[in-house]
Amino acid sequence: MMSGLIFNTLYIFFVVLEMILFIYVITSWFPLNAKFKNFLKTLIDPILEPVRFLLKRSIFNTPTADLSPIISFVIILYLQEFFYYLK
Numbered sequence: 001m002m003s004g005l006i007f008n009t010l011y012i013f014f015v016v017l018e019m020i021l022f023i024y025v026i027t028s029w030f031p032l033n034a035k036f037k038n039f040l041k042t043l044i045d046p047i048l049e050p051v052r053f054l055l056k057r058s059i060f061n062t063p064t065a066d067l068s069p070i071i072s073f074v075i076i077l078y079l080q081e082f083f084y085y086l087k
Helices: 002-027 034-056 068-086
Strands: none
Touching: 002 034, 002 068, 034 068
């Protein structure tokens, strides 16, 4: 019972994180309020920074495109599905 609650909570956490990452990517294309963008950046940077660190030391290091949101999105989707099947 308790483990199901924990797995369900983690599943919901990753769903919310996925939505925040999606909003972050969409808002990066449009000129919006700087406070809102900084707020999103504060929320999502702890997820993107480790991926960026690993990308800088890999063959996928591209100066023109930041692939860290895409890779983070895939990782979040995997974790989301993992906790969905555990609950």
